[in-house]
Amino acid sequence: MVIETVHLGKRYGTLQALSDLNLSIAPGKVFGFIGPNGAGKSTTMLILSTLLEQSEGEAYVCGYNVRKDPASVRQSIGYMPDFFGVYDNLTAVEYLEFYAGAYKIPAGKRRALVADLLELVNLAHKADAFVDSLSRGMQQRLGLARCLVHDPAVLILDEPASGLDPRARIELREIIKQLREMGKTILISSHILPELAELCDEIGVIERGKLIACGSVHEVSSKETGGSVMQLRALRNLDKAALLLESSPHVNQLEEYMGGFRFHFQGSEQEKADLLQELIDERVAVVYYGDTKKNLEDVFMAITEGVGME
Ligand SMILES: Nc1ncnc2c1ncn2[C@@H]1O[C@H](COP(=O)(O)OP(=O)(O)OP(=O)(O)O)[C@@H](O)[C@H]1O
Structure with missing residues (x-):
């Protein structure tokens, strides 16, 4: 070291x-x-x-x-x-x-x-x-x-x-x-x-x-929020994207966000990749799929929440 x-x-x-x-x-x-x-x-x-x-x-x-x-x-x-x-x-x-x-x-x-x-x-x-x-x-x-x-x-x-x-x-x-x-x-x-x-x-x-x-940023984020907060932006077939996300066992708290969706994802990196593949197979025109920047702020707030109250 x-x-x-x-x-x-x-x-x-x-x-x-x-x-x-x-x-x-x-x-x-x-x-x-x-x-x-x-x-x-x-x-x-x-x-x-x-x-x-x-x-x-x-x-x-x-x-x-x-x-x-x-x-x-x-x-x-x-x-x-x-x-x-x-x-x-x-x-x-x-x-x-x-x-x-x-x-x-x-x-x-x-x-x-x-x-x-x-x-x-x-x-x-x-x-x-x-x-x-x-x-x-x-x-x-x-x-x-x-x-x-x-x-x-x-x-x-x-x-x-x-x-x-x-x-x-x-x-x-x-x-x-x-x-x-x-x-x-x-x-x-x-x-x-x-x-x-x-x-x-x-x-x-x-x-x-x-x-x-x-x-790692990923480890700390997933541990603290029990998953990651993700964002999807797409140009076309948002209705199909919504159906897929709603039916995924890994997705919850789905909401519309900046021309796409924001959702909590609980699962492995491989499961994240599989979900993206399914979206592409459904011809959803994905322009962004990943952790939200907001996620990192949320993580920081979640981690430090209450520590100052001791
Ligand atoms: N020379 C010093 N004498 C007394 N207390 C100190 C001294 N230096 C730092 N502290 C106190 O120790 C604690 C930690 O301070 P430190 O400067 O290491 O924090 P920090 O995380 O670097 O913060 P910042 O981002 O403000 O620099 C604080 O409560 C600070 O007030």
Whole structure:
């Protein structure tokens, strides 16, 4: 495992901000850490980044114990905090060269490295712009490049998309996908589940310092809502679709929704595929068949429901 926490806990005075957290993240996986404000995501990430000492349990990154071997952990990770300052009198190139120096990258290699990093985060055209003149989305991408100067195996990204407009979020997501393809192991947090769904191999939902659900998006969704909420949109033969859906033993709570239907589906992935095949055999002109985006919000609400009431 690249990231592992064992009964990890953190107290701030009398506040138990994190309790009994057990996470295992395998090499090359993208793990989404989801929870509302104050759930304990930043606390966990700070401990994994060696910037905060835990009160209980142990945490390991690339096999190194964060408490006993912080120097090795720091070499293995790139950590992007939720808020970070940029030095306003530096250009993007100078900013990255400064960090490359801090990581003791030999001077002769810095220029090419920085050019590659700017290319990777789509900022080559802003190489000589002052960092405080960059948009928030660009600053976030520059922050991501900063985490990569020492080519770490692991990235820990604390709400990197917060405060970004939709376009900037998509650009950031595309870069994170590229980093996944490069084989990085990534722990990324958000308080918005749909934002992470497409990106993550696994998600963990944290609420009031406790991990309350963990697994693939599909596993977590099906477990919590007892199935998935699906949407069908079709151009023709909606009447036939309605008959098929109504007669399916896997479908319930069928309702008309945005030029098609929304329904709860209880069954395996194979049974979902079989139902789609039946729709196509009936010449229903399907344009969309899949989980609803709303589903993910429902799941999040279902999981966290009542936790705050304890
Ligand atoms: N330095 C600190 N001193 C005291 N309490 C703290 C400190 N840092 C965090 N907390 C508290 O610990 C809990 C967890 O905070 P944490 O920042 O880890 O949550 P989070 O999930 O990252 O939330 P956010 O999305 O708001 O950053 C919160 O109740 C917070 O108020």
